[in-house]
Amino acid sequence: MLSFDEKYCLDTFRTLLGVDSTTGQYEMIENALCAILDGMGYPYRRTRKGGVIADLGGEGDALVVTAHLDDIGLMVRHVNSDGTLNVCPVGGLYPFYCVTENVRVYTDAGDVITGTVCRTPNSIHVTEEELRDTPGDFRKNVCVVIDKPVKNADDVAALGIKTGDFIALEPRMTVSNGYIKSRFIDDKASAAVLLTLMKNMKEAGEVPARKTYFYFAMYEEIGHGTVTLPEGVVDILAVDIAPMGPDQNSSERCVSVFAKDSRFPYHAGMKRELLAAAQRAGADCVTDIFTPHYGTDCDPALVAGYDLRHGAIGPGTLNSHGYERTHIDGLKNTYLLLTEYVLNGGNGNA
Numbered sequence: 001m002l003s004f005d006e007k008y009c010l011d012t013f014r015t016l017l018g019v020d021s022t023t024g025q026y027e028m029i030e031n032a033l034c035a036i037l038d039g040m041g042y043p044y045r046r047t048r049k050g051g052v053i054a055d056l057g058g059e060g061d062a063l064v065v066t067a068h069l070d071d072i073g074l075m076v077r078h079v080n081s082d083g084t085l086n087v088c089p090v091g092g093l094y095p096f097y098c099v100t101e102n103v104r105v106y107t108d109a110g111d112v113i114t115g116t117v118c119r120t121p122n123s124i125h126v127t128e129e130e131l132r133d134t135p136g137d138f139r140k141n142v143c144v145v146i147d148k149p150v151k152n153a154d155d156v157a158a159l160g161i162k163t164g165d166f167i168a169l170e171p172r173m174t175v176s177n178g179y180i181k182s183r184f185i186d187d188k189a190s191a192a193v194l195l196t197l198m199k200n201m202k203e204a205g206e207v208p209a210r211k212t213y214f215y216f217a218m219y220e221e222i223g224h225g226t227v228t229l230p231e232g233v234v235d236i237l238a239v240d241i242a243p244m245g246p247d248q249n250s251s252e253r254c255v256s257v258f259a260k261d262s263r264f265p266y267h268a269g270m271k272r273e274l275l276a277a278a279q280r281a282g283a284d285c286v287t288d289i290f291t292p293h294y295g296t297d298c299d300p301a302l303v304a305g306y307d308l309r310h311g312a313i314g315p316g317t318l319n320s321h322g323y324e325r326t327h328i329d330g331l332k333n334t335y336l337l338l339t340e341y342v343l344n345g346g347n348g349n350a
């Protein structure tokens with residue numbers, strides 16, 4: 001078994017977080033990923049709409065393992081007359097999980113302008129009692145205030161900011177006692193786990209038990225990351241966060257094997273193979289069900305008509321789509337299960 005390189009995984013996670021990638025704005029993260037793959041020496045191809053499919057080698061019916069590199073974020077809806085920005089979410093971002101966050105606005109000219117998400121009114125000290133608890137609503141009382149001395153819409157237009165510009169949220173990654181706190185653990189932490197395995201396999205000269213692709217998708221957050229797959233794929237495995245909650249088995253220190261999400265039950269045979277692989281690998285593992293608002297990038301491939309078995313695994317994660325938290329043990333257990341499944345297949349001898 002290839003041991004988990006915690007430092008490489010966290011460093012890679014940090015590298016991926018350092019490149020903004022709101023869904024639809026994939027070029028920068030795609031280039032950053034390809035530079036990592038070039039450094040390792042894996043062949044890959046880029047899909048036309050954004051997405052990178054790396055070929056890990058092996059023979060026979062193919063497995064595709066997918067993690068996504070797009071993040072939820074915001075987009076400029078219009079510029080308000082006072083020079084603030086009216087914004088809409090890209091993906092499942094809610095006002096209560098982003099108000100007061102720092103952001104970067106990307107203009108078509110290539111400028112990056114910083115700002116902050118605010119609720120209106122914002123300063124508690126000068127807000128009437130009856131308005132203090134008003135929930136945020138992107139259409140009514142949430143805006144982005146940019147870090148420029150603008151007074152009106154013309155001032156903002158002069159900076160090149162306009163409707164349709166992407167706005168990325170600051171990830172703010174920090175690690176404390178093994179707890180990893182950051183935005184976009186979903187799903188850059190999983191992508192870092194995949195890259196850690198690729199690095200270890202390359203260094204050890206390991207080949208997968210069967211033909212294997214790692215697919216880094218760019219449109220998961222809006223539901224169509226992996227709608228095209230390489231020739232010969234018969235199984236798809238998504239590695240994505242396992243959201244935690246009162247009725248969930250998932251834990252930040254474990255890897256979860258998905259039994260069902262809000263769309264479909266996962267393939268029962270593949271689920272059993274994943275649980276067996278977890279046991280062989282000594283991974284701390286739970287089985288969980290994710291409803292009513294979750295699906296992985298397996299689902300669009302099935303809806304697109306592929307005849308596939310599908311499974312999903314991932315680290316337990318708190319505060320999904322907000323300022324998320326997981327634990328290094330969750331990433332390690334995800335790595336252990338993934339490594340066993342890729343190297344030894346579903347039954348221990350492929």
Ligand SMILES: [Zn+2]
Pocket residue numbers: 068186187220240241
């Ligand atoms: Zn995700």
